[in-house]
Amino acid sequence: GQIVSRDELAAINEKVETIGGAAAKGRKPKPATAQTLLLGITKASLKSESFIAAASFQETTKVLTEASLSGRLDKLYGLKENVILGHLIPAGTAFKPHLELKVAHLAEPPVPKIFAEEVRQVEDVEARADAAVKEALGID
Template identity: 50%
Template sequence: VRDGDPVEAGEALCDGTNDPHDVLEVLGENALQTFLVNEVQAIYRLQGVKIDDKHIGIIIRQMMRKVEIMEVGDTKFIYGQSVDKYSFNRENERIYREGGQPAVGRPLLLGITRASLNIESFISAASFQETTKVLTNAAIAGKVDELRG
């Protein structure tokens, strides 16, 4: 890049890979999903392995399933709380219907391990890692797993 060259937001100015959290913050969710799919595919292509994008997309969707509450509005959420994106949207739709102020959230990118352990199904989480801890916490909280998803 030279002095006076036009530069777009998110454009790489030096060699190396972009930080996924920076891609999310500057370019948004769709750009991050595209970036992650391309990065993962590049690794597999080097090994001569072909994987359909939809398989990688499923994993990325799970990694991006949470939002952090930035403004609570008239919702039941707490500032800084990490909530499921679908619960967030449902609650905001309810608040819209009632004429209230919806919450504002920012998308989160969780690592694969954290994303797998932070799902509503404790049986699914227990099958991934930290089985004893996940099942103990579920028992203490009196959780019931509806075996969905």
């Protein structure tokens, strides 16, 4: 047996149900069964899906060594590992669906006022540039 979370157990059983009872080596697959297991605080934290969160609690060198040797990847889904790394926590306004929201503005953004003097200066510069180009090309 293995120690898995309820979510993992549900995902595994869902896969078995989608197979629809197709035979695997002569036997139909059966959904996995489970028993609830109450772990102490130390063991529960070390069983965390995030090795960064587990390493922050206890047995840091052991957790990090095992994670590096097995090539584990931490997806940084939890609050604790994001706080440790100094990232935005996935909650509130930093919750991923909130970050991907596109806001539609109901009103046009204010257009900056351009003063007549600035417009005249820009037009003068453009006219001088055009004249210089024409002179350089020998165009009247």
